Amino acid sequence: MGRNTNYARNILLNDSDFDDDFEITALLALEEERLERERASTSHYGFVPGQEKDEYFVRKRNATGVLGLSSLQKMTAALRMLAYGVAADFTNEYVRIGESTAIESLKKFVEAIVDIYSTEYLRSPNSNDIARLLRVSESCGFLGMLGSIDCMHWKWKNCPSGWKSKYIGQSREPTIILEAVASYDLWI
Structure with a gap:
């Protein structure tokens, strides 16, 4: 068959001895299935999440x-x-x-x-979220802990030249301290 997309239609038009209804129906079904696959493959082309929002x-x-x-x-x-x-x-x-x-x-x-x-992730934790986080940390042996904090120095490539002296650290280059707080499931 190869890439002949009109295979079923060509058989029906070119073969005058083609009288079997079953085979005609099967070929038409194949053609319809091919068209459906083609429609499905092009319907999501260029889809970007959030398009339905804006x-x-x-x-x-x-x-x-x-x-x-x-x-x-x-x-x-x-x-x-x-x-x-x-x-x-x-x-x-x-x-x-x-x-x-x-x-x-x-x-x-x-x-x-x-x-x-915003409704799920960009909000402050409510009382149920805090209770869940405290239960999980307590089961791990950390009483009263909501999450863990970590700090690291990131090189500040685009630091304004007037500020460089304030942000130069041990590496002799301007850095920013990035602080991150995360729960066990990275929710906060």
Whole structure:
């Protein structure tokens, strides 16, 4: 068969001796199954979690019919600005997106993350959460402990030159102390 996508249709049209109803039905079912697989494989193409929350990340056509920026471009620009601390106009070189669009993408991305995850993760623990964490830590032998704290020095690559003298540590380079508190399941 190979990659002949119209195999069933070609057999039905080209073979005049083809009278068996069962085989015709089977070939039509194969064709319908192929079309269904094709529809299913293209329906999720370009899907980005959170698109149902905000239409900003859905790729649209402008008034002239030209496709706009993809959700991948917008989210990549936002993530690069968050992760690497790059300026909004720097994203143009990598993602081919303008400065104002990169800033807007960052704002919309942060709003979408807060909307999606705020109810479960971006909230203060309530009394039930605290009781659960205290029970678990007590069973491990740590009475009254909600989580463990850890600190580490991270090199601050983009430290402003006026602040460097305040943040230079043992490594003779500016660093930031990162403090993290986490429960056993990394919930807080």
